[in-house]
Amino acid sequence: MSVDATAFRAAFPALQRYHWLDTPGSPPMPQPVAQALTQAVAQMLSGDFDWLQIDARPLRVRRDLAHLHGVDEADVALLSSVAEAAATVAGSLPPGTVLVPAGEFRSALLPWRVLDQQRNPTVLVEAEPGQSLSQALAAKVGVDTALVAVSSVLSSDGLLVDLQHLRAVTGAVGAQLFVDATQSFGVLGPAVADLRPDYLAVHGYKWMLCPRGAAWMVVRPDRQAQLRPLAPGWKSTSWPYGYFGPVDQLAAGAHQLDTQTAWLPWVGAGAAVQLHASLDPRAVRTHCLTLADRLRAGLRELGLSIPGDGQRVPAAGSSTDGSHIVVATSDDERLDPQLLEERGVRALCTPARLRLGVHYFNDESDVDAVLRAVRDSLKTRVR
Incomplete structure (x- = not known):
């Protein structure tokens, strides 16, 4: 029996504190990996x-x-x-x-x-x-x-x-x-x-x-x-x-x-x-691409640009844009990295550019948190 997204998410203690969308840089460590390392170090x-x-x-x-x-x-x-x-x-x-x-x-x-x-x-x-x-x-x-x-x-x-x-x-x-x-x-x-x-x-x-x-x-x-x-x-x-x-x-x-x-x-x-x-590869791919598509759509609605729009290759067996990594840019550099950090959003962000990566441990709450933080960031920078 495959582990579903909810059970998979529970294996990452860091997600109790953070909306982690920085896996293109590094993911948080899952509990089974930490346990294996801890046991090996203790034995040594x-x-x-x-x-x-x-x-x-x-x-x-x-x-x-x-x-x-x-x-x-x-x-x-x-x-x-x-x-x-x-x-x-x-x-x-x-x-x-x-x-x-x-x-x-x-x-x-x-x-x-x-x-x-x-x-x-x-x-x-x-x-x-x-x-x-x-x-x-x-x-x-x-x-x-x-x-x-x-x-x-x-x-x-x-x-x-x-x-x-x-x-x-x-x-x-x-x-x-x-x-x-x-x-x-x-x-x-x-x-x-x-x-x-x-x-x-x-x-x-x-x-x-x-x-x-x-x-x-x-x-x-x-x-x-x-x-x-x-x-x-x-x-x-x-x-x-x-x-x-x-x-x-x-x-x-x-x-x-x-x-x-x-x-x-x-x-x-x-x-x-x-x-x-322990995961179903098809479920993982569908889950991640669906969330990534929602992120792209939400960021477009907020006025950000998505590089490469119109040049995307669909992932095999998927009708989505095809990538689990979302990059958005602000021509007027209105993104606020500090605000995202204060909201617990882990992502690579500069005033001009935001990079997000969706893994199977991410869920709708992470997408909502990012879009709220970006919206508030843009509003704050306008004033």
Whole structure:
């Protein structure tokens, strides 16, 4: 039986005090994650822990992540950041152009920029007026393209990229597709994972509710043989691990790409992934997109602008605008960050710009609180 939104919300003590809409930056910690971390620290403090057992926990998390993504365990590499994932792929690219949005998050941008620009020139793509980012990227793809790297949704604007179109365009010329799903997996996850890009990277400390330092990459089976570990070590070999002496071969599949999994982040990640496994993905997506659409509509009515209106990509199976991240702007800079903070609204706000992110733990009361605070903010600034 799936956990519904009300029960899920109850797992977050911080929501008794705050209307939390800053998950694009960081979510509050759920109780199961805090309990797992507290127990592990207590056992370390008392000496009642087995380091071999705690070191093996990421292997169980890999299994659970594979289930959430709908892939085989052998397709999941355990890392500590999206930058590691991108750098791993960058180190094994064939010659050719790399296309990246000019405004891409730097963890998914810089690993390509430091490549040999004679062999793998990086082209920073910007959309022309009236053109979506997806259209701009697709228009640049050609026979000389080695890879397109893009985030499924950027927290800076909340716009979804049309990954289905990019998958078709890159596949037609044999180019690879690297997707950073950090800002979507956990809310829109299945709609992204079903596309099966060549590489799908996620840092779990956003929507997946993991501690920072637990990240992973899903690697399509036909791409695994061409990749090499970024920092090979004993975790690049098969379980049970060996520690000394030569190794004839690395682990099979994406497991060989594993980096050193820090204990506490992956203890917390195990609890977070199990919490997500208790949810109905379709219910999560519908709940979040419905609330986000109500936020966008309410902010428009208050006179704010929504960047990218008319360029939105519907989420798979949804008639909504498609993104759980809402960005609104005030041309006359009338937003009041201090007032929102005083009302207990956690969001990224400046006088000119407001960013909100809707998770499954949010409800109508959060939307109402935001819209009231923004309305009062605008009234106060007019006087």
